[in-house]
Amino acid sequence: MAWTAGLVALLFVTVVVSATIGPVEIAALDVVRAVLDELVVPVGATVDAGSVAVGPLGSVPYPSPTMEYRPLFGLDVADTTRTIVVNIRLPRILLGAIVGFALASAGTVMQGFFRNPLADPSIIGVSSGAAVGAVATITIPGFAVVDLRLAAFVGALVTAFGVYAMATEGGRTPVATLLLAGVAVQTFLGAVISYLLLQAGDSLEEAVYWLMGHLHYSTWDHVVFALPVALFGFALLAVYTRDLNVLLLGEEDAHYLGIEVERTKRILLAVSSLITAAAVAVSGVIGFVGLVVPHIMRLLVGPDHRILLPTSAVAGAAFLVAADTLARSGAAELPVGIVTAAIGAPFFLFLLLRREVNGL
């Protein structure tokens, strides 16, 4: 509990500090004021008589309610500050937090699910599927009408389901088969992506940029798309943390202790794939958050998923916000995927060399 509270506080500090950094320096206090000023309370509602034209039938009347809001605090914030903080930096920061939150949650669950420290959120091909969807809309001219986010999201889910279906026989899904099917499908989709890139022509740069993972074009739309999926998925996973603990003892033991093993595996797999798909769809393939953050948190708080899952999720959010701040504060902006991998890999090696991951 103390860990979770501490990490939530850290996340808030990271968000605020991140919002102060950029081409225009903004004081932390102004950031807080700008955000607080956006908070509104409903003060009333009026209902107008609206009408809609329905072809030859003429217009059909319907009631059109309008809520009235009043700023909660009514603070005095400069318009430019407000625009920079609320419309430019905040969506990107929040999206980073959501993506980090989702990837770290899914990574924690996958590592527990597979009882394998090398598992990451994309282990059953979610990222590859998303990448095929995204790259196809970027590089194939006819596909451009499809929304990139939607294509990536659907590609991810189709791949995850396909891998699951291939690894399942007679109602049972052996974890080892799932792992191997995931690797094989990822390899195959890797070939598809390479071929699409080869044919990409002018859109190659955009496709590669997407593949590297970035938060550059973040808007409130992205936030509205990813936030509900991440929160809903996290809430479902949180309900299953005790089952996940028991699953770590092995499937047969879990069965002896009263877990419906196959059903639990299905739910965990589906939900973590769903939130990974949502994260990848809005940000591209950002590596290492889902692999390394759960490891670090396991070293700090132990293996109990009731604590590990929320702490990993919040730490993942803080980590990605910090990494993205670094990515955009240089002279030229880097895709955040490069930053996470460049920081994450050496840190992981450091832990490995200190033999601290042996207990996993």
Next chain:
Amino acid sequence: MTRGSIEIEEVSVSFEDVPVLSEVSARAEAGQLVGLVGPNGSGKTTLLRTISGTLAPDSGQVRVDGDDVHALSSKAASQRIAVVPQDTSISFSFDVRQIVGMGRTAHRGRFEATTDEDHAAVEAALERTATQQFAERSIDAISGGERQRVLLARAIAQETPALLLDEPTASLDVNHQIETLQLVRSLVDDGTAAVAAIHDLDLAARYCDSLVLLSEGEVVATGSPESVLTESTISTTFDVRSVVGTEPVTGTASVRALEDRDPPRGRRVHVLGSGTDASRVIAALDGAGYDLSLGPVPAGDTAVSAARSLGSETVVTPPLSTPSAEELRTATERARTASAAVLVTSEHGVDPAVVRDVLEDAEPLVIVQADPSEEPRSDGIENQDVRTTGPETVVDAVTAVLTDADASETAPSDPEYDDESRNETDATVPGSGEQ
């Protein structure tokens, strides 16, 4: 603890058309510990996995407290049966209390927090298994014996009327084997119905109320340990010769597997003695490849059954009577013509008068007594070539005296023995030749 019963009714299981269990039936009532014994691959673990509900049988039924296990949800089944698995590789370092707490999984709803009842069950299980002293330690930082106790504590915390154990003593030191089984025994005495696969036959006989002997997926014998563990059932299922005696301390059945014999040396050793001490000497000498003869011993003595099961010639006298002149003559002749004789002394051993008669001309002679450093219990024997030894070293002693005798055979003739003629006689004795 709740009372329960496990009923296994004509259960058949096959893996990919290969039958692993065929129509196995057995039952354990509340307060009974039933041992599954049998060689590796006989289906013990498969049967346990079927009882626990992990494997669905092709036909037949397993009922716990009257409920068909395979019709229950995993949670409902886990409220009835707890399993202590053979080997759990726990790859993430939970502490012991967390592991034991997982035993409460089946008692909690998904949204329920840990209740006082859960806490009490976990603490009671930790205390009962004496694991609370390392309750905060990580499961991968304790020894194998401690880990086994933790898994038992987890099963106890599950508070089920039925308990299954898969080789609970495998890979444990002797002290931990006894500790673990005593703990299981005390749970069973409190009313749990338990089925345990145990490969150590002596431990199975000592702690189980009844045994089920499996071989190639079928029940070969079932019933009390004494009735299940016999030389013939063991030789057919385990494919090994054995002696089943009585463990002197616990009084339960004790199985001793015997080595395949060396090529027969055509050397016969005559044994005089009774009871388990003599049985062990007989088994040891047989294992070393000697032919044996025995007697006189009263009918019903354990030494008689040991010797007979090894196909040895035995001079038997009716119980509670002195040997007849005929019996004495036969025994004396067997002792005289043997390559060596062994006298097994014990508290209520053979009548000294009989000993003197039978062993009068038996040389070399080895006297086995519990404490060889004590004055030999010669019982008035006046033989020349006598060696005293302990029960554990009887084979070495017999081999040594025979080697000495062989050496003196090639040495300048010694009027005291005539080994050559004795060996010649040996060869003509029925039952002592090649086997």
